[in-house]
Amino acid sequence: MSDNLDDSLSRRLSSLESDVAGISLPGPAAARRRAAQRTRHQLTGGVLAGVAAVALGVFAVSPPDFVASPDPAGSPSDSPTPTAVPTTPTQSPSPSTPPVEPSPDPSSGESPGGGEDGGSDSPTVPAGALLTVDDVENDTSEAWAEVDAGASGLPCVPDIPGDAAAVAYESPYDSHIEQFVDPADGAAEARLEELRDELTGCAESGGDFHLIQVWSLSGVGDAGYLLVWNGPPTTPDTQTYVTASLVRTGDFVSAVFHGGPGQDYNAPAQPRLAVLAIERLCGALGTECPTTPEQERLFPEPTGDLDGWLTTDDLAEAGLEALTDGGQVLDSGDEGGPTGYGYVAFTRDPLADGAELLEQRQYGDPMDPGGPILIQERATFADAEGARAHYAELVFEANQFSQPGDVIESTGDVSVPGYEAATWRAEGSGEFASVFVYGAAVSENVVTVVYYGVDQVDVPPEQMQQLLERAAQRIGG
Amino acid sequence: MAANTADFDEFYNATHRRVLHQMYAMTGNLADAQECTQEAYARAWQRWKTVSQASSPEAWIRTVAWRIAASRWRKAKNGVTALVKHGVPDHSPSPDPDHVALVTALKQIPESQRQAIVLHHLVGMSVDDIARETGAPTGTIKARLSRGRAALAQLLTDTGDTAGLPAAGGELS
Numbered sequence: 001m002s003d004n005l006d007d008s009l010s011r012r013l014s015s016l017e018s019d020v021a022g023i024s025l026p027g028p029a030a031a032r033r034r035a036a037q038r039t040r041h042q043l044t045g046g047v048l049a050g051v052a053a054v055a056l057g058v059f060a061v062s063p064p065d066f067v068a069s070p071d072p073a074g075s076p077s078d079s080p081t082p083t084a085v086p087t088t089p090t091q092s093p094s095p096s097t098p099p100v101e102p103s104p105d106p107s108s109g110e111s112p113g114g115g116e117d118g119g120s121d122s123p124t125v126p127a128g129a130l131l132t133v134d135d136v137e138n139d140t141s142e143a144w145a146e147v148d149a150g151a152s153g154l155p156c157v158p159d160i161p162g163d164a165a166a167v168a169y170e171s172p173y174d175s176h177i178e179q180f181v182d183p184a185d186g187a188a189e190a191r192l193e194e195l196r197d198e199l200t201g202c203a204e205s206g207g208d209f210h211l212i213q214v215w216s217l218s219g220v221g222d223a224g225y226l227l228v229w230n231g232p233p234t235t236p237d238t239q240t241y242v243t244a245s246l247v248r249t250g251d252f253v254s255a256v257f258h259g260g261p262g263q264d265y266n267a268p269a270q271p272r273l274a275v276l277a278i279e280r281l282c283g284a285l286g287t288e289c290p291t292t293p294e295q296e297r298l299f300p301e302p303t304g305d306l307d308g309w310l311t312t313d314d315l316a317e318a319g320l321e322a323l324t325d326g327g328q329v330l331d332s333g334d335e336g337g338p339t340g341y342g343y344v345a346f347t348r349d350p351l352a353d354g355a356e357l358l359e360q361r362q363y364g365d366p367m368d369p370g371g372p373i374l375i376q377e378r379a380t381f382a383d384a385e386g387a388r389a390h391y392a393e394l395v396f397e398a399n400q401f402s403q404p405g406d407v408i409e410s411t412g413d414v415s416v417p418g419y420e421a422a423t424w425r426a427e428g429s430g431e432f433a434s435v436f437v438y439g440a441a442v443s444e445n446v447v448t449v450v451y452y453g454v455d456q457v458d459v460p461p462e463q464m465q466q467l468l469e470r471a472a473q474r475i476g477g
Numbered sequence: 478m479a480a481n482t483a484d485f486d487e488f489y490n491a492t493h494r495r496v497l498h499q500m501y502a503m504t505g506n507l508a509d510a511q512e513c514t515q516e517a518y519a520r521a522w523q524r525w526k527t528v529s530q531a532s533s534p535e536a537w538i539r540t541v542a543w544r545i546a547a548s549r550w551r552k553a554k555n556g557v558t559a560l561v562k563h564g565v566p567d568h569s570p571s572p573d574p575d576h577v578a579l580v581t582a583l584k585q586i587p588e589s590q591r592q593a594i595v596l597h598h599l600v601g602m603s604v605d606d607i608a609r610e611t612g613a614p615t616g617t618i619k620a621r622l623s624r625g626r627a628a629l630a631q632l633l634t635d636t637g638d639t640a641g642l643p644a645a646g647g648e649l650s
Binding site for chain 2: 017020342344404
């Protein structure tokens, strides 16, 4: 009895293969491009520990814990708790420390507190300028303990400058936070740039070191940067990830390094530690500083708008303001490039219909890697006649397409001198319904398709139709 | 690096149709299966050095694709309000009515049962292997399989599509 049931279910499930026989995925190169478009981030030890209990060799896809903002804490500057006095920096470089130009080391024997009572010409770092344990606990939801500064062992983290005040914390999950505030009399701007160059140089030094993200940060102090990289030590399952939050205000530069063992994860660098650091520093200086961060990605460098493709303004007109990160174009000539349209309802094969080239571009949200994406594909034919013939077949078959449980409706079509366009909407039913909006257009010798899995932001039919018309206009001008 | 790319492409080409098929069975939606499978491969490439050394990279892909699908459903439940409301879903006729009935039935059972059913009856995994892949106890997997089979048998009977499905029951190994 049970065997019969097993056999029957197995046989029937296997027979579903015929439903996917005509379906193509965009290919391995498209997957690699999709990945490359993203930024990556660390999965903290805390999450890693939780994952290990359930994943058994399968990695988590939940966001790192410090990406999800904890309950808002009171302004750090409101806290009366003075900053713990940092200890003298340790001078022993980690064996994993890459070829960073070593900082001068005038700090030996300096009293705890570094620049706070140092004897140099630099301005002294005021008391209370450093992050407290409460600051970092509120930010990360982990329990932290203060440890000796300068001994984190995180890759690329420079030695603590001699005049700097510093503090460090460690979590039970082997995560580290280290901060120094460096007085740079009249040279804070140059010091910030020097620090960024030093860190990026290290993170790009090859081997196990990889620079992952660089963001410019405005609205926090005078200026700043967020950097993410990974490096040794590594294990078969983990590498060491570090996020640097660099900000300057007046004559001071604050650098916060947060890192530990983790696995790759898709998330943009978060500015919260930079904001906390500037709130502390400016509070201690008795100055007012801006703390409304805006960040712009510098690395990986955004591709920007490309001729012949939808622009980010086009997407914004359709309500997809967040999809500002257009990727590089991948074509059918690339190894592993697209071999067919990547959406299930576009059953017509453009290459079989004579297209000379099939290209694909993806648009995503740089602040939500792994989140929703819109995909545009373009099939280029030898002549307009070939493109029109393919478009007619493509639309005909898309109008015939169905799948169980989905309601698919044609949401518009237009034919004007210069181009034609058509759009559809597919809505699933039931608790786990999904919604896709998609369309096709032809102009001159190019057929283009656009598709988007609705995720939080919907694209109503009229806006989808407008988007497809934009796509057509971008082709033919 | 080139070797890694070649390894990844070879892995993708060797496995993607199988994963797509499995994801279709799990999600009941070809577009969802396409998107979640491709997204899982993208995430695999981001950590290919590690994934390629896993005991089963294909299991990694399948698990991640499944989680992406589940995440999308939850987001959809919580955040998306369709602009156009339709009446009774139009279960459009498929070229194969048997497939329509099966997919429709699969979509009506809880996702954990559906996942267990697909992993056991399509992927061919043992209860122990499913437990390892999903992180659930073996007893839980057995219960999910048993309940899922019973529910499917009932659903397919209700639609008049018995198609060789006897009454559910029996022990799973």
